[in-house]
Amino acid sequence: MTELRILTTGPLTTVQDLGRTGAAHIGVGVSGAADRGSFRLANRLVGNPEEYAGLEITLGGLSLRADHPLTVALTGADCPLTVNDCAAAPNAVLRVPAGGVLTVGTPSHGARGYLAIRGGVDVDPVLDSRATDTLSGLGPPPVRPGDVLPVGPPPPEFPLVDTAPVPSPPEGDLVLTVTPGPRADWFTGEALATLLGAGYRVTPESDRVGMRLDGPPLERRHGGELPSEGMVAGALQVPPSGRPTLFLADHPVTGGYPVIAVLRSAEVDRAAQARPGQRLWFRAERGRGPLS
Amino acid sequence: MRVLPLADSGLLVELDDLDSVHGLYTALRHQRIPGVVNLVPAARTLLLQLDPRHADPEEIERLVRRTPVEPGGLATEELLRIPVVYDGADLAEVAALTGLTERGVVEEHTGTEWRVAFGGFAPGFGYLTGGSARLEVPRRSESRTRVPRGAVGLAGSFSGVYPRSSPGGWQLIGHTDLEIWRPDRKPPALLRPGVRVRFEEAG
Numbered sequence: 001m002t003e004l005r006i007l008t009t010g011p012l013t014t015v016q017d018l019g020r021t022g023a024a025h026i027g028v029g030v031s032g033a034a035d036r037g038s039f040r041l042a043n044r045l046v047g048n049p050e051e052y053a054g055l056e057i058t059l060g061g062l063s064l065r066a067d068h069p070l071t072v073a074l075t076g077a078d079c080p081l082t083v084n085d086c087a088a089a090p091n092a093v094l095r096v097p098a099g100g101v102l103t104v105g106t107p108s109h110g111a112r113g114y115l116a117i118r119g120g121v122d123v124d125p126v127l128d129s130r131a132t133d134t135l136s137g138l139g140p141p142p143v144r145p146g147d148v149l150p151v152g153p154p155p156p157e158f159p160l161v162d163t164a165p166v167p168s169p170p171e172g173d174l175v176l177t178v179t180p181g182p183r184a185d186w187f188t189g190e191a192l193a194t195l196l197g198a199g200y201r202v203t204p205e206s207d208r209v210g211m212r213l214d215g216p217p218l219e220r221r222h223g224g225e226l227p228s229e230g231m232v233a234g235a236l237q238v239p240p241s242g243r244p245t246l247f248l249a250d251h252p253v254t255g256g257y258p259v260i261a262v263l264r265s266a267e268v269d270r271a272a273q274a275r276p277g278q279r280l281w282f283r284a285e286r287g288r289g290p291l292s
Numbered sequence: 293m294r295v296l297p298l299a300d301s302g303l304l305v306e307l308d309d310l311d312s313v314h315g316l317y318t319a320l321r322h323q324r325i326p327g328v329v330n331l332v333p334a335a336r337t338l339l340l341q342l343d344p345r346h347a348d349p350e351e352i353e354r355l356v357r358r359t360p361v362e363p364g365g366l367a368t369e370e371l372l373r374i375p376v377v378y379d380g381a382d383l384a385e386v387a388a389l390t391g392l393t394e395r396g397v398v399e400e401h402t403g404t405e406w407r408v409a410f411g412g413f414a415p416g417f418g419y420l421t422g423g424s425a426r427l428e429v430p431r432r433s434e435s436r437t438r439v440p441r442g443a444v445g446l447a448g449s450f451s452g453v454y455p456r457s458s459p460g461g462w463q464l465i466g467h468t469d470l471e472i473w474r475p476d477r478k479p480p481a482l483l484r485p486g487v488r489v490r491f492e493e494a495g
Contacts, residue, residue, distance in 0.1 A: 024330035024341065025317075026418075026481035027411040027455075126475050136415050137456070138475060182296030182304045228412060230332030230339025232301040254334055254412030262299040265344040285299075 002068040002119065002151040006143055007101070010061015013143040014132035014208075015121050016114075016249075017053040023127055024230070024253050031133035034208055034249040034272035035112055038076035041166065042116035045073035045093050047159040052120030052152070053130035055143065057113040059275075060106040062143075070096040070151070071118035071159065077110030077273060078168045092163040110169030110273040118159075122152035134208045135250040169273035173199065175281045176267040178236065183226065183258035187238070191218040195236070195260060199279040200244065206276060208250040210237075213280065217242025218260060228254040234263035234271075236282075246280075248272055295353050300344040303353055306337050307361075310409060310421070313338050315361035317485065325352060333410045333485055366407070369486040374453065374472075375494040376401075376444050380464035382432065386446060389429045389463075397465060398493060400424040406451055406489040411481070416455030416473025418483030423451055435461035442467045444491070451491075453483065468494075 006013075016039065019032025033039030033056055040050045048054075055062065060079045074081055074090045081088045082103045088094050090113075096102050104113055123130050123140045132139040143149070184192055200215035218238050230253065231237070236244040237257045244260065248268070261282065263271060274280060294306040307313050317333045325340075327347025332339040340352065378398045380386075387394045401423070408418035423446075431447045436459065439445070443454045445462030454460060455473035472482045483489070 021329035021341075021343075023415075023480075024332045024339075025321075025411055025485055026479075026483075027413060027415045030330070030341070127480065138415060179297060179299040182298055227335035227337075229304065229334045229337040230302070230330075230341065230412075232298045232339075232341055234299060234301055252412070253332060254410075259298070262301060264299045265301050268301075 002066070002070065004117065004149045004151060005065045005067070006145055006147040006149065007063040007065060008061055008145055009143050010057060010059055012058040013062050014056050014134070015053050015123055015140050015143065015149070016056040016131050017129055018051045019131045019249070020127050020129040020138070027253055028127060028138065029133060029136060029250060029253045030233070031131040031139070031250050032129070033114060035076055035114070035269040037266065037269040039114045041091070041164055042073045042075040042114040045075070045091070045159060045161070045164060046071050046116045046118040047157040048116055048118060048120055048155055052116070053123070054114055054116040054121060057104050057115060059111060060104050060113065062115070063101060063103040065101050066096045066098060069098050072096060072102065073116050074104060075114045075166070076169070077107035077113045079107040079113045080105035089163065091166055093159045109171040111275045112272060117151050119152040119154045122150040133250050135252060170270070173279045173281060174270060174274055175283055176271055177264045177285045178261040178267070178282045179264065179285050180261045184260050186220055186226070186258040187260055188219045188221050191220070192260065194218060195244070196282055196284050199281050201279050202274050202276050204276040208248055210248050210251055211246045211271070211274070213244050213246060215243065218244060220258070226256055226258050228256040231255045231259070232262065234265060234268040235259045236261045236263070246271060293357065295356065297349060300342065300347070300349065302342055303340045303349060303356065304337050305340070305356055310335055311365040312361055314366035314485070315363060316356070316359065318362040318365070318367050319359045320356070325355065328352060332412070334412060335410070366486040368488065369484065371488045371490060372482055373490050373492055374468050374470055376466040376468050376491050377494045378466040380444065380466045382463040383465045386429055386463050386465055390426055392426060397427070400427050401451065401465065402491045402493055406491070408483045408485050408487045408489065410485055411483070414455055414458055415475070416481040416483065417452060418481070418485070418487070420451040420489055421449060423449065425449070427451070429463050431461040432463060435459055439464065440467065442469060444468055
């Protein structure tokens, strides 16, 4: 059986797939790749079904050795990539020879790289998924140096294209489309205008659960407590400090602070590539509004 | 009923009370609605989490609106007996807050049938309702950084069992050795919405 020997991991490398569904009523969140579009693309490049597990590499730093020849692709953050010390291209189908070493360096921009391996990372699934949920602890533990990860048998499909022309994750300021609500009515009129008019900086207190944002506080119209309710990735939840948290893949299943607006799902992928220090600007998409 | 969109990722259905949430959850949970990946019942809302690539939110909203809410609320599930050793660190505090004796707290806690209303705090955690009104206590003013697995607690009108060691702010009255959460078991969670619960004092 083909195996990957992990040599180094950088700040955080986890096994991810498209996550767990159908168990939120017993408190199990979806988890899975934080930038699902990039994750899917990596799988498509190597001919894997989209749900096969791969590696999510936060801020680079991964190196691994293959015992058998591998077919791989790296997408997402713009990480310098080498195979046996030769520079290799991202968003492309790469071959790593038996005994070869693949390294993924620190990205120049973007936060999360996705490495798909033809055959998928074949660790034992937990509740039908191999995703590491960093909030609940479900799934395999984060990848560590010295780990040996099994690779599954190759799927019947073959890679169809050699490269995918995709833009790099943006540097600098990001403009993200949100739909106001569901609890925009818990805030003052100025709060929504502030959210849509001021930039919010990504703070270092950001991980797979969510990104704490720094900017002008968003004021509530009244006090009172919201009974906990279900959450989604992309929700901008506002704790009493008034500074929003943008929920990502490992967000809690329910939360008790009001959500002022929600990012479009495609924008969650882009937000997941933002790094501490980058500024986010939110632009409203005309929501349908609450229908009574 | 109000249906509040969460961009293209969810529909939050706001209902009058927990019974209506349960009624809609019961009516929807066995339907396979294309694009709906999760149903999340909570105290006053039912969230439909959507896969944006396969969901048509407007069509799903129409379906939700024409779904008759089951009048019986939550389908009644099996009865789970949970043996508890009433030795919790906050038992004396709960007695003081409720005006009961410690013995009285145990009798009230074991004296009624509880039911899982919803989950959400952690995998396998169930918010249990239906307890004695005399057991209503606030959460602790300061959360504990570590509550052991199996701890049995009270907060507001709820009771619950910690499925694994975690931070927590509930008043702890005892502990159980019953494994209420095991990801490799089918079902992994013993406390699913609708499951009835009897706490029994362990001998």
